[in-house]
Amino acid sequence: MDSSASVDALSNGFKNHVSLNQSHNNNNNVASNPRVQPKQPFFIGVAGGTASGKTTVCNMIISQLRDQRVVLVNQDSFYHSLNAEKLKRVHEYNFDHPEAFDTEHMLSCMEQIKRGQAVTIPNYDFKTHQSIEPACKVNPSDIIILEGILVLHDPRVRDLMNMKIFVDTDSDVRLSRRIQRDTVERGRNIENVLDQYARFVKPSFEEFILPSKKYADIIIPRGGDNDVAIDLMYNIFIQSLASMNSIRGMHTLIRDAKTTKHDFVFYADRLIRLVVEHGLGHLPFKEKQVITPTGSVYSGVVFYKRLCGVSVIRSGESMENALRACVKGIKIGKILIHGEGSNGRELIYEKLPKDISSRHVLFLDPVLASGNSAINAISLLLSKGVPESNIIFLNLIAAPDGIHALCKRFPKLKLVTSAIDESLNEDLRVIPGLGEFGDRYFGTDNEEGTISSSTTPK
Ligand SMILES: O=P(O)(O)OC[C@H]1O[C@H](OP(=O)(O)OP(=O)(O)O)[C@H](O)[C@@H]1O
Numbered sequence: 001m002d003s004s005a006s007v008d009a010l011s012n013g014f015k016n017h018v019s020l021n022q023s024h025n026n027n028n029n030v031a032s033n034p035r036v037q038p039k040q041p042f043f044i045g046v047a048g049g050t051a052s053g054k055t056t057v058c059n060m061i062i063s064q065l066r067d068q069r070v071v072l073v074n075q076d077s078f079y080h081s082l083n084a085e086k087l088k089r090v091h092e093y094n095f096d097h098p099e100a101f102d103t104e105h106m107l108s109c110m111e112q113i114k115r116g117q118a119v120t121i122p123n124y125d126f127k128t129h130q131s132i133e134p135a136c137k138v139n140p141s142d143i144i145i146l147e148g149i150l151v152l153h154d155p156r157v158r159d160l161m162n163m164k165i166f167v168d169t170d171s172d173v174r175l176s177r178r179i180q181r182d183t184v185e186r187g188r189n190i191e192n193v194l195d196q197y198a199r200f201v202k203p204s205f206e207e208f209i210l211p212s213k214k215y216a217d218i219i220i221p222r223g224g225d226n227d228v229a230i231d232l233m234y235n236i237f238i239q240s241l242a243s244m245n246s247i248r249g250m251h252t253l254i255r256d257a258k259t260t261k262h263d264f265v266f267y268a269d270r271l272i273r274l275v276v277e278h279g280l281g282h283l284p285f286k287e288k289q290v291i292t293p294t295g296s297v298y299s300g301v302v303f304y305k306r307l308c309g310v311s312v313i314r315s316g317e318s319m320e321n322a323l324r325a326c327v328k329g330i331k332i333g334k335i336l337i338h339g340e341g342s343n344g345r346e347l348i349y350e351k352l353p354k355d356i357s358s359r360h361v362l363f364l365d366p367v368l369a370s371g372n373s374a375i376n377a378i379s380l381l382l383s384k385g386v387p388e389s390n391i392i393f394l395n396l397i398a399a400p401d402g403i404h405a406l407c408k409r410f411p412k413l414k415l416v417t418s419a420i421d422e423s424l425n426e427d428l429r430v431i432p433g434l435g436e437f438g439d440r441y442f443g444t445d446n447e448e449g450t451i452s453s454s455t456t457p458k
């Protein structure tokens with residue numbers, strides 16, 4: 001991610017580093033009805049060299065997803081149409097180069113589909129090398145698959161993806177398949193196919209396609225013939241979809257204004273626990289081998305132990321129990337920021353471990369709205385000598401404005417959140433948000449929780 005801090009959003013599915021240049025709140029549907037947030041589709045990118053078996057892999061994914069709406073978009077649809085000049089010298093044209101594609105158009109279509117909008121995809125004709133009518137209308141769906149040789153090449157397209165797959169098939173297998181396909185299905189002669197392969201296909205594969213393999217979450221050796229890898233990939237995919245749905249399920253409960261305090265606390269605690277566990281995975285670690293009771297060696301890891309928590313009074317205190325449950329005996333400092341200061345937020349009180357500068361800090365605050373509180377609190381941590389890169393901000397709901405402000409100011413900070421919301425309103429409330437987290441968690445949002453002289457707490 002360009003000069004910006006790393007943001008890990010659990011409910012955007014598979015590990016997702018969200019680019020902060022990316023707009024999160026420009027959904028037309030949302031603009032016309034600010035309280036409705038459409039479900040974001042799960043976006044899979046499938047890349048690989050020519051004839052590697054990408055389409056077979058996509059078809060296998062699709063055939064297993066019978067109860068979901070899936071749409072398959074091919075990068076080939078975004079080939080630039082060739083003008084008369086280029087058509088005359090079509091054998092000189094490199095169809096495997098990134099510039100052969102209209103990537104800006106592809107990016108804008110994928111952004112729209114990702115926002116849950118219908119979109120029109122060009123219809124590219126391989127015989128005339130032109131986009132022809134009619135273009136294809138693609139309706140909103142649950143899962144989008146974008147397939148093509150270079151779909152992992154552009155970082156902006158990659159950033160939209162929840163899962164990136166690279167189909168890795170030997171080059172001699174790919175070449176023989178390509179000869180078969182181009183001579184039998186596309187009526188070309190073998191010399192032309194080999195000439196194009198040597199001049200363009202192979203060099204572009206080495207220069208652009210193969211280097212994009214490092215961005216893949218999953219690499220499938222031998223393509224569609226590799227049943228084991230495909231089953232494994234399918235299981236990972238189903239698991240990440242399931243965990244995404246389970247996080248969305250918990251969010252549905254804590255955001256519902258009708259949810260009781262009891263349920264709010266229960267589901268907020270579950271989400272907090274997930275965020276804390278995930279955040280701890282961002283600590284430095286070293287490898288360690290242990291001997292199990294069966295006498296075998298298990299190669300594992302141990303995480304860095306000099307840690308402390310810092311909670312923002314009062315909502316951040318709701319996250320302390322989960323942190324204590326995961327890190328036995330952890331020290332937890334406190335910071336109180338008041339809401340009515342001259343710059344909107346003012347530091348009122350702090351009590352931090354004396355040796356905090358030598359610790360990694362898990363900073364706890366469930367809501368990131370404008371970012372003013374977090375900026376105040378994190379500035380204090382830096383003034384105490386904590387290196388910026390040692391701070392992990394654990395959060396439940398973040399507004400894009402707060403993320404921008406925070407990550408611009410602290411580019412080395414890590415933010416782990418369970419949801420990135422749509423916007424911030426003029427009162428600096430997160431939208432759709434969940435209302436006042438502290439009031440809902442601690443029961444101060446109505447009279448029910450008030451202790452009178454003769455009653456027990458409700
Ligand atoms: O990003 P910002 O615009 O600064 O807003 C976020 C702050 O708002 C919430 O606290 P709140 O002031 O509601 O206090 P509370 O925790 O005592 O309820 C939250 O816990 C953050 O500290």
Ligand SMILES: O=c1cc[nH]c(=O)[nH]1
Nearest residue numbers: 369429430435436437
């Ligand atoms: O929407 C918001 C903004 C700040 N604090 C909250 O608890 N909710």
